[in-house]
Amino acid sequence: MNNSTGILMVEAIELIKRYDNIYLVSHVQPDGDNIGSTLALAKAIEKFKGGIKVIKVDDIPSDYQFLPGIDMIKNYDINEPIDLLISLDSSDLNRLGLGKEFARKAKRVINIDHHITNDNFGDINIVSPSSAATGEIVYEFIKKMAVDIDKDIATCLYTAISTDTGSFIYSNTTYKTHLIVAELLKVGIDVETININLYQNRSMARTKLFIDSMNSLETYLEGKVGVIAVTQEMLKAYDAKMEDTEGLISFVRGIDSIEVACLLKEIDKNEVKVSLRSKKRIDVSRICNKFNGGGHIRAAGCTINERLPVTKDIILEEILMNFR
Ligand code: AMP
Numbered sequence: 188m189n190n191s192t193g194i195l196m197v198e199a200i201e202l203i204k205r206y207d208n209i210y211l212v213s214h215v216q217p218d219g220d221n222i223g224s225t226l227a228l229a230k231a232i233e234k235f236k237g238g239i240k241v242i243k244v245d246d247i248p249s250d251y252q253f254l255p256g257i258d259m260i261k262n263y264d265i266n267e268p269i270d271l272l273i274s275l276d277s278s279d280l281n282r283l284g285l286g287k288e289f290a291r292k293a294k295r296v297i298n299i300d301h302h303i304t305n306d307n308f309g310d311i312n313i314v315s316p317s318s319a320a321t322g323e324i325v326y327e328f329i330k331k332m333a334v335d336i337d338k339d340i341a342t343c344l345y346t347a348i349s350t351d352t353g354s355f356i357y358s359n360t361t362y363k364t365h366l367i368v369a370e371l372l373k374v375g376i377d378v379e380t381i382n383i384n385l386y387q388n389r390s391m392a393r394t395k396l397f398i399d400s401m402n403s404l405e406t407y408l409e410g411k412v413g414v415i416a417v418t419q420e421m422l423k424a425y426d427a428k429m430e431d432t433e434g435l436i437s438f439v440r441g442i443d444s445i446e447v448a449c450l451l452k453e454i455d456k457n458e459v460k461v462s463l464r465s466k467k468r469i470d471v472s473r474i475c476n477k478f479n480g481g482g483h484i485r486a487a488g489c490t491i492n493e494r495l496p497v498t499k500d501i502i503l504e505e506i507l508m509n510f511r
């Protein structure tokens with residue numbers, strides 16, 4: 188976080204004080220960071236002045252149903268008055284799904300995010316690519332608001348930071364990450380239960396999908412690039428959902444020779460969600476940016492509107508070019 192972040196936070200808090208109809212929103216295909224940081228900020232604003240609304244833009248994966256305040260995420264009518272929209276963990280307006288319409292209607296937009304590809308779509312942009320998770324920025328924001336971080340808020344922030352750092356092992360993890368998490372543990376959260384909910388709660392359907400998709404692994408460039416795919420047919424076979432692909436791509440990156448791991452998720456016949464992860468060398472955010480996606484240096488994504496085999500060729504070509 189740079190020096191101006193504190194000033195931007197004060198300005199954002201002034202807007203929160205001033206406006207009545209305040210909405211929070213985050214990106215589609217939700218993850219632990221966006222749900223955790225959204226609920227933490229929602230709970231903090233609730234304590235600060237009350238009346239906060241959290242817009243549901245996508246289904247919540249079962250992994251995060253245990254989070255305190257999860258029922259705050261609801262459908263809201265776009266025709267109601269909207270003063271202030273706070274977007275979390277989203278690099279651009281398109282990633283907000285129907286939240287984009289709320290942003291268009293709002294008098295002011297606050298953009299809180301940590302993606303290097305963020306396009307500063309807000310009136311106030313609190314964007315910190317050096318933060319491991321949006322949850323880290325929200326932690327500082329809540330401190331600035333002078334709201335007490337209780338167990339519920341700390342549980343949500345811990346989830347946000349733990350999931351976006353792969354349990355504190357990814358290269359985005361810094362000493363600040365550990366200092367913040369130490370403060371969260373001081374509050375007395377039940378880390379054992381949180382971690383069981385997040386990491387030791389895999390369904391049998393997800394396990395079978397995992398085994399099958401690993402069988403689809405193809406490697407290129409002497410094992411430096413690994414590609415796996417999950418099709419709608421595979422989901423049907425195991426009665427699994429696309430959210431059950433969580434963890435697959437990290438497993439591929441974990442292979443010794445791999446530098447870039449690629450997961451292709453067949454959303455529809457002509458729509459494939461691409462996830463990329465790298466280990467040490469390749470900037471995958473640059474690759475995804477070429478396809479209107481984005482993310483971070485070591486984790487990024489995009490959507491390509493082609494059939495699965497075509498998408499594979501397109502993305503592979505781009506990945507392999509980056510090794511030259
Ligand atoms: P994923 O592979 O979906 O887990 O995403 C990896 C990282 O890239 C996350 O930080 C996402 O928020 C980001 N990301 C994924 N898809 C997109 C996209 N279409 N546009 C911008 N960022 C994305």
Ligand code: MN
Nearest residue numbers: 218220221276
């Ligand atoms: Mn996210």
Ligand code: MN
Nearest residue numbers: 220276321351
């Ligand atoms: Mn994030």
